[in-house]
Amino acid sequence: VIKGITHGVASGTQSGVGIRLAARSGAASDMDILGNVVTGYQKNGMVVTNVYGGTAVHADIDDNTVTGAGPINYIAQNGIQVSNGASATITNNDVSGHDYTPFTWAAVGLLVIDAADGAVTATGNDVHDNMEGMYVQQTDNAVVNGNTFTNNYDASVFIYLSADGTYHFNTFNGMPATSTGVYIYDASTNNEFQNNGFLANAYGIIIDYSAGAPLVNHIVNNDFISNTQYGVLQLGTLAGPQVDAEDNWWNACSGPSGAGPGTGDAVSTNVDFNPWTHGFCDSDADLLSDDAESFIHLTDY
16 A cells, blocks of 8 residues: 655645656666555656656556545646656556546546557556546557546547557446547547447547547447437548548447437538448347347447
8 A cells, every 4th residue: 555645735746656667777677566555646646657768667557546636626646657658558457536626737547648659558447537537648559458437527538649549348438418438639540449338428539630630540340329419529620531430339220310310329520420330220220129238349348
């Protein structure tokens, strides 16, 4: 148990970390961080960073419970951070309680920022009750598979300047009034979203063309159920190609609503939704049961 790493009550000083792993120039670090309970920290629960220019910094972070202070107004906490060229496998952790109420900075459960490309995986984690569940910035080829994101009130996963990521078999179970399952922004290209469940968010996926366009992302074989505003929304001021969103289940045999022809979760213009999944419907395009959720692919997760 690691707790109480602070500069005092309600301090905004940007330090106070439960576990910090780094390496000096010319040296390397490789650490297992297993089975800890980390709470009562000031800034971050864990930081794995190569900010000092070591030859390599890597951590296997498994089966930890990392709990922030909840809604606070004096510091934007993060749970587990991997940054500055470090690498990590992040598996089977429970990460919650990172929420900055002024909303001027992001508080994040899993923060991956300028980490080693192709060397960060997050699998089997329970990331819940944060402001942002996971933030992937300037890190290509991230692998985010089989995680559960619940009640993260802004975005479960925010992807920024990061390409070629794999996002499979995750559940994004949100808050219908506020949350987004995945927000893709600014030149984040060729990320793949497959076999995920987007359940009860305001927005399932937003692809934002306001800055460098996030081109050629693939949204295939996912379930969009009870997302109150849009299942998939493309917005922003830049022109972009159609969003590849074929072969998804939109919670209606008739397909998506909005720019689509049906009554399911909505899509915006410039979203290629056709064909959509019809496998739960009879020849008259009716559900084989009134219980739509029984047909989602969660058994495949």
